Amino acid sequence: MALDVITHEPSAPADAVIIWLHGLGASGNDFVPMTEHLRFERANIRFLFPNAPQLPVTINQGMVMPAWYDITDMSIDRTIDSAQLRQSAAAVHKLIDEQLAAGISSQRIIIAGFSQGGAVGYEAALTYPQPLGGLMAHSTYFATAEDIKPSTANSQLPLLIQHGTQDPVVPELLGQKAAKLLQQRGYPVTYQTYPMPHSLCLEQVEDMKKWLGDRFAD
Template sequence: MSYLPCIEIEPQGSATASVIWLHGLGASGNDFAPIVPELNLPDSMAVRFVFPHAPSIPVTVNGGMAMPAWYDILSMDIDRKIDETQILQSAEAINALIDREIERGVESDKILIAGFSQGGAVAYQTALSYPKPLAGLMTMSTYFATHETLSPSAANQALEIFISHGTQDPVVPELLGQRAVELLRSKGYEPLYATYPMQHEVCLPQIQDISRWLQERLS
């Protein structure tokens, strides 16, 4: 089986939980790895963090320049025209990483999917359609790109979802975060939504909230 290349941060003992965390457009798995120590998770949680690298592909809105991307973005209007085939392919690649964590001995309901910006759009598709129960879904500064075509998994109909967004985001307007909440509620989910006075980034109060939420989900 061929897997996406990843940065992995192992706990002190054998992992009993896993977080698969997807980066944004033009970034890499290195983008969020430095956050792990800042989460200050207790050693007793034994969480393995997996930060996959997206492949390098041409991106239309960046003049066709090749860069790390989970899918092509065809236009940057509010509705974000994207290559849906590519987003589904990326979700399948993340499914394979979830399956690998299960093979390594982590129960599916101790595996949490996280994503920032483009990675968050893939995280929505992956977690909500995965056929086994997961621990949670965490999305940051992103949008629900596949809401019209998603086939939800019954196993994750009650999935815990934490959405966070910057109120001053010039890249992915907060309106898209609010819209994701509304779309999820219309499908029967009950997401938690938080905003922070920041742009397209993460901030310390948000990291602290993420830490608390991960501890609730994975302890």
């Protein structure tokens, strides 16, 4: 599966990449404004904003919309089409492969994902066969936690998990659950919460910038 991608190039030649995955029913355009907020002296970042394929979504009466995978039940643990999720993660792997071929170091590639995009982000980042720079998971859940086959190359992948305490779509309990499980598995996790619903806030973006600054310090 090839993804349609919105690309934002830095003013100088790129030496780092952030691949940002949007949520259900949204588009890559949702996070393009982040290019103005996330600027660093030690990184010329190429931003990639893929658009999810058009899929029928069971919980939305089978309507076709941008979706990384189908969701068939909205119980707390959710029932999803994990094969579709893994197809989306494989498509993200292809994007990473393309960046490596273009001369970007794997350790200067960050995956970011919001909601459904974050679930794909977990699978894509933790299973990639070369060490990545980090994963940012926003207002999301670890959908493939029970049967993921993680790569040893990313066994110490830095993880930033952020969640709204008033999220009615993806309850914060799911963010806590992911953070706890990943910490138990030995990943370095930073977990942050904000008094907000299923969205982003300015304080959160500032925290992202600090965390990313550490990733791009070298």
